[in-house]
Amino acid sequence: MLKYTFHLCLILGLGFFGVSCKKETNPTPSPSPGSSLSDTSFLEVSYGSHSRNVYDIFLPKGRDSLSPVVLMLHGGAWKAGRKEDMQGMVNLVKKAWPQAAIVNMNYRLASNTDSIHHPEIMNDISAAIQHLISNKTNYQISSKIGIMGSSAGGQLAMIYAYKYNSQQNIRCVGNIFGPSIISDWQWYNSNNIWLGGKVGDILTEYVGSPWDSTSYNSVSPYWNISASTPPTIGFHGSLDPIVPVYQSQWLKNKLNTFGVANEYHEYIAFHSFDQTQSADVAAKLVAFFKTYLSP
Numbered sequence: 001m002l003k004y005t006f007h008l009c010l011i012l013g014l015g016f017f018g019v020s021c022k023k024e025t026n027p028t029p030s031p032s033p034g035s036s037l038s039d040t041s042f043l044e045v046s047y048g049s050h051s052r053n054v055y056d057i058f059l060p061k062g063r064d065s066l067s068p069v070v071l072m073l074h075g076g077a078w079k080a081g082r083k084e085d086m087q088g089m090v091n092l093v094k095k096a097w098p099q100a101a102i103v104n105m106n107y108r109l110a111s112n113t114d115s116i117h118h119p120e121i122m123n124d125i126s127a128a129i130q131h132l133i134s135n136k137t138n139y140q141i142s143s144k145i146g147i148m149g150s151s152a153g154g155q156l157a158m159i160y161a162y163k164y165n166s167q168q169n170i171r172c173v174g175n176i177f178g179p180s181i182i183s184d185w186q187w188y189n190s191n192n193i194w195l196g197g198k199v200g201d202i203l204t205e206y207v208g209s210p211w212d213s214t215s216y217n218s219v220s221p222y223w224n225i226s227a228s229t230p231p232t233i234g235f236h237g238s239l240d241p242i243v244p245v246y247q248s249q250w251l252k253n254k255l256n257t258f259g260v261a262n263e264y265h266e267y268i269a270f271h272s273f274d275q276t277q278s279a280d281v282a283a284k285l286v287a288f289f290k291t292y293l294s295p
Contacts (some may be wrong), residue, residue: 002016003107003146004204006047006284011162015225016029030168036061037059037061037062037063037064037140038061039060039061040058040059041054041058041059042057042059044056045131047105047127047128047131048124048127048128048131050108050124052106052107052108052109052124053106053108053124053127054105054106055083055104055106055128055131056090056101056103056104056105057101057103057132057139058090058094058101058102058103058104058143059101059139059140060094060098060099061098062099063099063101063139063140063141064140065137065140065141065142066142066295067099067100067101067140067142067146068099068101068141068144068145068146068289068290068294069100069101069132069142069143069145069147069293070093070097070101070103070145070147070148070289070293071103071105071128071129071132071140071145071147071157072089072090072102072104072148072153073105073107073147073149073153073154073156073157074086074104074106074149074153075124075149075150075151075152075153075154076109076152076153076205077151077152077195077202078110078156078202079109079110079202079205079206080109081109081153082106083105083106085150085195085231086104086153087104087198087233088149088278089150089278089282090102092279092281093282093285093286094209095282096282096286097286097289097290098284100289100293101139101141103128103132105124105125107124107128108120108121108124110153110205110206111205111237112205117205117206117207118206118207118208118219119208120180122156122159123157125156126160126164129145129170132145132164133167142171143169144171144292144293145169145170145171145293146171146172146173146174146289146293147160147161147172147173147174148176148230149174149175149176150178151176151177151178151242152178152206153178154174154175154176154177154178154179154180155221156178157174157175157178158175158178158180159219159221159224161173161225161229161230161232162224162229163224165230170230171230171231171292172230172231172232172233172288172289172293173230173231173232174232174233174234174235174288175221175248176234176273176281177235177236177237177240177242177243177271178243179244179245180220180221180222180248180251181220181221181222181223182206182207182216182217182219183213183216183217183220183223184244184247185211187244187247188200188211188216192241194241194242194271195242199284207219221251222247222250225254226258229255229258229260230260230292231260231261231288231292232250232251232255232260232261232262232263233262233264233265233284233285233288233289234248234251234263234264234265235264235265235266235267235273235281236248236249236265236266236286237266237267237268237269237270237271237273238266238269239268239270240271241270242271243268248264249264251264252264263284263288267280
């Protein structure tokens with residue numbers, strides 16, 4: 001039996017194990033032409049003015065300007081969580097794909113008090129991507145990026161790739177039990193013991209306004225699918241008590257309708273995966289991303 005955790009930051013993220021890393025800021029890697037670059041990590045790299053505008057980047061050995069990038073977004077109901085919650089997935093993806101650079105980012109959390117909502121979070125993701133692109137020569141990485149996230153981070157990854165990817169840097173998307181239909185009235189109007197209250201209150205803080213079908217559709221990945229939507233791979237637990245599994249099932253059907261390349265994998269699990277399932281998620285995600293991020 002899988003174990004639940006009642007801490008909001010963790011229940012809406014993945015239950016992976018974290019590791020400690022050396023903290024380094026203001027990285028200035030200077031690759032020498034023709035040399036073999038070593039495995040290098042830079043933590044708490046600033047990409048903006050807010051204290052949460054930071055990311056960790058894990059650069060593989062032997063990298064060059066064609067090395068693909070995987071960008072990770074943590075969960076936490078949009079108003080909680082931190083990049084360290086994704087460290088377990090960082091480790092699994094590094095093991096499965098040692099040639100890829102991995103970026104694990106924080107973003108500003110939704111807050112009515114601080115007037116931080118969907119647009120501000122999208123601006124953070126865009127700023128982080130632009131920072132990576134601006135530093136790709138120093139980092140020795142490609143401008144091809146695969147974006148992925150868990151729970152709320154999965155929704156953020158999808159909606160950014162589907163709606164805000166104007167420069168076409170995002171080539172593929174990974175969604176781990178993230179909601180795809182924010183404009184789901186049945187879900188919005190429900191009370192959830194795992195979240196400690198009404199789902200609508202959480203969605204209102206994220207969107208920045210109470211229920212309105214137009215504005216809620218605008219932040220729903222499902223309603224922003226088109227024939228040009230990046231290839232998407234999804235994962236969901238069939239017993240998920242927080243994000244309805246039918247949302248991922250419907251997403252797959254709509255991706256199929258528009259002819260968008262996709263995969264969908266369902267596990268007997270709640271709103272988290274065990275170690276075996278997590279390793280399988282990483283293996284499948286890497287295989288999918290390799291198709292669209294390889295040189």
